[in-house]
Amino acid sequence: MFQITANTEVAAITLNLVPDRPGIGAQVFGSLWTRGINVFLVSSTPLAGGKANITLSVNKKDLQPAIVTLKKVQHDLGADSLSTDFDVALICLESPNLATTPGVGKKLFEVFSTNKINVHAVSSSGTSLTCMIIGKDAPRAVQLLNKEFEIGKKEK
CATH class of the missing domain: 3.30.70.260 (ACT domain)
Known part of the structure; x- marks a missing residue:
């Protein structure tokens, strides 16, 4: 999750x-x-x-x-x-299992790359991956990542 x-x-x-x-x-x-x-x-x-x-x-x-x-x-x-x-945003992807879930960073950076969202700085821990991006890109980044990671999608 x-x-x-x-x-x-x-x-x-x-x-x-x-x-x-x-x-x-x-x-x-x-x-x-x-x-x-x-x-x-x-x-x-x-x-x-x-x-x-x-x-x-x-x-x-x-x-x-x-x-x-x-x-x-x-x-x-x-x-x-x-x-x-002054125009930056922090986008944070969190999961209690982040450190043991292969490919999460790859997916995040591919989404950003495909959609021309440049990452200025990155910080990570065992449960989160945080990227500094241009502020105006924040709403689009959240929307794209929610879709990519199927957040809010109901299970059948």
């Missing part, structure tokens, strides 16, 4: 060209925690030269305080830049 949810009340923040070393995550999350800012998704992309990009999503109402907080972190870490995207 699968469940699909969309969260369109989020914004994305990316710290670009952050040093890729232990302790960076603690500094980023610690700075946001002290301001009471919750992070819904985080994705780190290792790059050449010992650098990484860290993308995270926060509630839209927390975007400005998060930017102020992370600008200081950017400076302290020597990160190259900070970028934001």
Whole structure:
């Protein structure tokens, strides 16, 4: 049994060209925690030269305080830049058996690919697969995934 949810009340923040070393995550999350800012998704992309990009999503109402907080972190870490995207959504596919059900990710990404829905970041656990996409694509993504995973279909 699968469940699909969309969260369109989020914004994305990316710290670009952050040093890729232990302790960076603690500094980023610690700075946001002290301001009471919750992070819904985080994705780190290792790059050449010992650098990484860290993308995270926060509630839209927390975007400005998060930017102020992370600008200081950017400076302290020597990160190259900070970028934001206000038009994103998190699409979450959940199932208690996700980790033991082969092919779920394949189906999700095929649906997105076929329908030209670009995934900007991905996070997963044993029970959920969350994708950050362009906000305007969220209703269509939910509809397509509900159809693909036969959510709401009555058994005969």
